[in-house]
Amino acid sequence: MTQIDPSWDLYRTFLAVMDEGSLSGAARTLGLAQPTIGRHVDTLEQALGLELFTRSQHGLAPTDAAVQLRPYAESLAATTAALVRAASGEREAVHGVVRIAASEVIGVEVLPPILTPLRQRYPGLVIELTLSSSAENLIRREADIAVRMFKPRQEALVARHIGRIEVRLHAHRRYLDRAGTPTTVEDLAGHTLIGFDKETAAIRSMSRRVAGFDRTLFGLRADSDLAQLAMIRAGYGIGGCQIGVAKRDPALVLVVPEAFQLTLDTWVAMHEDLRSSRRCRVVFDALVAGLGDYIKWQDAP
Template identity: 60%
Template sequence: MNRTGPDWNLYRTFLALLDEGSLSGAARALGLTQPTVGRHLDALEAAIGRRLFLRSPHGLVPTETAAAIRAEAEGLAASAAALWRSASAEAGAIAGRVRIATSEVMAVEVLPPILAAIRRRHPGLDLEIVASSRVEDLLRREADVAVRMVAPRQEGLVARRLGQVGLGLFAHRDHLAREGTPTSYAELAAATVIGFDRQTAVIRALAVRMPELTRIDFALRSDSDLVQLAAIRAGYGIGACQVAIAARDPALVRVLPDLFAPSLDCWLVIHENLRGTPRVRAVFDGLAEGLAGHVDR
């Protein structure tokens, strides 16, 4: 193994190969030629001293070595991106790039007007949004600020609890007119219910408080909150939604409000080393101000 360590660009190509599964796909993603990507792969394998991919009729198959170093390579990528964001503005200026991690539904349904207000106030800011149900790792600087519905458990993070976000079961009024409105969990179990496929941290927290939900056979499953919300709006069935979001649509009717009325804490999280960074602090404060109108204090 080369003890001086491979060039960072080789790891960048390695991650693209993992994501795309082929030399041609990685080349398109990186804006490189296919021979260049091939040379990068050969150089990285030579430096490490092990094969990273096996060729198959369906593309490149990662080896155990590739799987073992993926997390470290992703950490390098996150650090490189964080370095670029830190270098994107002059010291003390409220300008440059800030990366925000939040859920899909918050990114689409709640944050856009808040982010627009922040940008009007600080036109030198460029914002990046990571819209995913996966909890971004702020310690590894995968994001600068996060809006979360679960309390952070990692040391080194500074969190502010903004309040609670109420949840409810909702359905389009046309759906309820066709199939009827459940009045109990037993009737809900026999209804057309929209739900999740895999359990997330938020769903596990709800399941502890409301185990009845785990016994429902969903008629539509998706891990995307946006897909579930779109299905509710389209009249597919009954599903969970933030009360404040559902209140915007007069066609949505709340179901079992006395039985299903949980709430989730809304947290704003930042790495402790970024508290004094003006551009990050401006986004943090702007999010806190904007979300105050969405949460229940």
């Protein structure tokens, strides 16, 4: 290995080749020429003294060394992105990029009416929204602020408890007109249920709180909460939906409320180092207020 420390550009290229599986694909992703990508890979291999890729009939295959290095390169990417966001916010009081992590339903159904007036008030603010049911790691700064459905346990975080989002069984009126409305838990056995596909740790935790909903019972299985919600709206069957989301659509009907009662403890969290960042504080406060209003709307008669 040479004594020259590889630049970040080389690691960025390395990750792009890992993701795309070819020099040409990485070139398109990064907006660089293919020969430049090839030189970056060669330079990084020489600097590290390792072979990172082997050519195969399907493109470039990562070696074991490349697989082991990937998490470190991803950590560099997250840190670099956080540095750029922090620098972008120093030019004006509320200006720059704030990256928010949230679940699919929260990000698509709940956050837009919260973030829209925020952008109108602060036109220099740029929001990056990452949607995933997995927990974004705020300690590694993969996101600046996260909306989480569990209490954050890292000591280096600033967290605010918002309240509890309630999930109950709902169906579209079209489905109920066609299949009838269940009135008891036993009635659900004759209906099309919508639920998860893969049983993750989070699903197992939920199953302990909501008995009787097994994967084998579902007439549609999807790990995307948005896909499940779309199928409920399409009249496919009965599935879990946040009460606040359902109340916005008169066509979605609450059914057998005693059969399925899932409570999502809701928190907004950010790294404590960002407390002095004006732009992050503004977004944090807007999320706390907006999600609080959403829960009040949910609980209103």
